[in-house]
Amino acid sequence: MPEITLIEGIRQAMDEELARDERVFIVGEDVGRRGGVFRATQGLYEKYGPERVIDSPLAELSIVGVGIGAALYGMRPICEIQFADFIHPAFNQIVNEAAKMCYRSNGEWTAPMVIRAPYGGGIGGGLYHSQSVEAFFAHVPGLKVVVPSNPYDAKGLLKAAVRDPNPVLYLEPKKGYRLIRGAVPEDEEVLVPIGKARVSREGRDLSLFAYGMMHHYSLQAAQQVAAEGIEVEVVDLRTLNPLDRETVLGSVRKTGKALIVYEDNLTGGYGAEIAALLAEQAFTDLDAPVRRLAGPDVPAVPYSRPLQDWFMPNAEKIAAAIRELDAY
């Protein structure tokens, strides 16, 4: 099996879905001739033409709004938001329109579509090219939210998202685009079910929940502390809504301790949902307080290198949190 990068997994998924289903098309800023600012759609414009790989006006809400309209008519749009930081103008379209369409029409109208958005810090992107937006959207019934952490899941989850009959927000850990590599089979269909977490490393001492780039760092941290005799069970959540509660609870029932790592601001972040779930449904399995390791509560990631490093969780910070929780 060839090793590919995470972004190549995303590109392959779109290529295969465009070839498979003529209802699928891509719309976003610079996705056409330029192949996307991160090159996620590279070569697709040449292969499928300007009618299926559409350069949109520079206006995020209508990238999503037009996608919704096309989906209502029966198409399967893949809308690219250039940076998750720019998704906020489209918030109303995603939350009030796409996510509510099925419920508000009692199932008469649906918006099957994918909204792709690169998110996360550590790339020198400053306040507006580094944000994590998952907590805003994982709160919304009617919308599915997925985050891949490796090339296989990147490909499999995106293909599943394109085929899903609901609106799916697909958040891409952009720092990992070319950093994270992994084997993906060439000759078979790669599909990863939405709504299923994955235990990516088994362990008995504590459960670590993460997704996206933080999952990558968490595996590194788990490896570090394994040398010290601490066996961490790492769970890649993969889908934030709907959450795979069984896997989360099952892991903590085994280990009795939970650490949640995310790079969004701490307060009201996605980790709070996991912590609440554990408090409600695994209280008598807990052997230590649930611990969150997240970005600090400042508005966003600063640009300057040392300031950025202060903000971002990394393998060392995660390993320290593991040791502390293990010793409890």
Add this chain to the structure above:
Amino acid sequence: MVVTGTEAKLKKETLREIYWIMLLARRLDERAWVLHRQGKIAFHISGIGHEAAQVGAAFALRRGHDWVLPYYRDLAMTLALGLTAREFALGLMGKKGEPSSGGRQMPSHWSLRRANVVSHSSPVATQTSHAAGIGLAIKMRGDDAVVLTSVGEGSTSQGEWYEGVNWAAVHRLPVIFFVENNRFAISVPQEHQMAVENAADKAAGLGLPGVTVDGLDPLQVYQAVAAAAARARAGEGPTLVEARVFRMTPHSSDDDDRTYRTREDVEAMKARDPLGSFREFLRSQSVLSAEVVAEMEAQAKQQVEQAVAFAEAAPYPEVSEAAHPVYVEDVHHA
């Protein structure tokens, strides 16, 4: 037999039908106000004064084939597209079987899948980019349908609206952007909403044709929308059609328009009531007789009575239905 009093050439039968739907919409709307004041419904938003524009626009489309994304004032338009009086009454009361949302949305938030009337929300102009998206899909598929989406003039201030119209203009999409300009966005008059005289003037800046017509005359609106639809079907792109209308009532059942406009203004509007003037026009053209007018009134009254009685007797949705369908997986079509 065609009437040539205006440039529109319509059969007598069609003219009577236009009048009938205007009349039925008016009587239903009036009854909704009464039901609200009786405490039987929680909310009503009125289209009284807009009927001519709405029905004229709807009749210019291939109803059931073309796609329509209306806004909350479009009772007459939605009736013209196939909504029944009973369905409207069910919606007012949030009863089971209400077709737009199964009792989830407030009344007058239209959706009628069988007639290609697309569900919309309460924040204004959000359906504009959906119309562009449907237009894009029609173009990609090579279908010959067109899309009409309507808003009030206040909604043309929204970025939502500009982005949607811009998209359709850039990609020459088969979309008609229909603006029902009644000069008030709740209480805010047009001069605080825009610096141009007509909402249609905005079209020039976005690169599409814009026309303003008298929305009190269904035939003028019919003609403008029919022309826009023909352009769209011919692949020539979108058109902005502005119909100048009156909103003869407060914005909604919760509004009091005496706080922002004089009774004299309202009386002046009523003197130009499109329902009365179209009736007189049809009588002058011998399309309607006094007997037929009386008969239609009686029939409208009966339909309203029956619809309200039907809705009052209808059951509410089961409480268990409220939990669904959040995702498509939850949809269980019988």
Add this chain to the structure above:
Amino acid sequence: MTTKVIMPRLGESVVEGTVTKWLKREGEQVEEFEPLLEINTDKVDTEVPSPAAGTLLKVYVGEGQTVQAGTLLAVIGEPGEEIPEAPEVAGATMPVSAPAAVEATPVSSVAPSPPRPGRQADLGFISPVVARIAAEHKVDLTQVRGTGRGGRITKKDMLAYLESRPAGPAPAAPAWEQPGSGELFRPSEEVFGGARPPASQPEAEARALPGTVQPLDVVRRSIAEHMVRSKRISPHVSTIMEADMSRVMAHRRNHKEDFAHEGINLTYTPYFVAAAAEALRAVPMANSSWSDEGIVLHGAVNVGVAVSLGERGLIVPVIKEADQMSLRGLARAVQDLSTRARSGQLSPAEVQGGTFTITNHGVGGSLFATPIINQPQCAILGVGKIQKRVVVIESSEGDGGTQDLIAIRPMVYLTLTFDHRILDGAVADQFLGLVVMRLESWA
């Protein structure tokens, strides 16, 4: 000075016990609180901690023998000390009525051993999972070494302790006959009479036929005693109704997953308990006991649920104040009690105090049965197998005519066997009718 080890009285209703295993041999050293032997009674299986430190000087009751509560089992002391004469254990039963014969403090094996003075304060923070494991496995936390921060006892410490501590609760008891479907056993609140009546004619005839004799263990004997006694004292009458379970099934289908998320396996039992508890509240006479002074109406509605232990017989844990609990609470209680019943971890208190009993004989395929009343209760509800059947649904039309329909419905037969001294047929039917109505109108 020697200390006597006696057969403990595990709860008010337990009058005898069987020594299943000695964990120490004569001459061996034993620590205070160290498990000394395992016993089995008709309610619980447990180990008996040593009442003193010293040498096990003498064992009087061997493995497999059944003796009454209070019987001297062994003596602990210093080698060479004088020990009492071997008491008689003839017929495996030796009543010890005189309190003077029992000098040592009676030991209850189920209550946690008293903590060593001063240790309690050092336990530090007890996490939720440690508390739960301690409760489930009856662990004395003062015996567990903590390795967490500040000496806190961690989950790992608990697991290590459980693995290393001497033999846990008694393993499987001897094989017992499975009681007949629908029949119940619950020990009496009264003390057995000392002498058993002579063998009856049929018993003598049975022994004359060729075959082997299966020895009677305490549970089998207890079941037999209770069945005979119940039939003797209460005039049994059974009334049978059927219930349409459609709504309960729909409710269960809709909520099974929610409950599963909370770790609860939603069975039908909680529905029957809920329906019965409500009906008991409405018909207090059904929640009563006969006494010579008058009918005792119980203040609490405590519903016993018969749980089969397979070869080990049957036990009836009691859901206290079942009428105060939600379906969720009942489902949790049913699951908890039945799980622990099967693993032999019920405390005596959990099988006492019932005011009414439900037995689900339907699990074995039985449609209806006539269970025997669990003394001193007034009535017992037997639940048959839920079975899809063709039923006729009568519906009246406005003009007085009828429009009958044939439908396929999941039906269940419910038997109420009641003490005819207390309940008349009409009251019994009223009670059972309420149970049926509750089940059929479940929302």
